[in-house]
Amino acid sequence: MKESDKLIPLTHPGEHLLEFIEEYGLTQYRVSKELGVQQTRIMEIVKGRRAITANTALRLARLFGTTPQMWINLQKNYELEKAQRESGSFINKEVRPLPKRARKTG
Secondary structure (H helix, E strand, O other): OOHHHHOOOOOOHHHHHHHHHHHOOOOHHHHHHHHOOOHHHHHHHHOOOOOOOHHHHHHHHHHHOOOHHHHHHHHHHHHHHHHHHHHHHHHHHHOOOOOOOOOOOO
């Protein structure tokens, strides 16, 4: 069994968005109209094919009474975990940390 087989599946921010949409009893179409964006933007986020941008985070925060940081953090955490899973072991092998240096005092 590979290490990746033991990992919890990643949760794309779109899954969280879908939870909000369902909790409020909305449709993706209605959310897109309320946000003033194309319906494809919401559909692609929900399907995990598109990232939540800063612009979208601002709109979602306003609509759902959350913070833009919440949406951006969901996206950032997803991307970091995905990168770690895809490239982390390679990076750990190939990139050596610089030796620690003493801080200069002035």
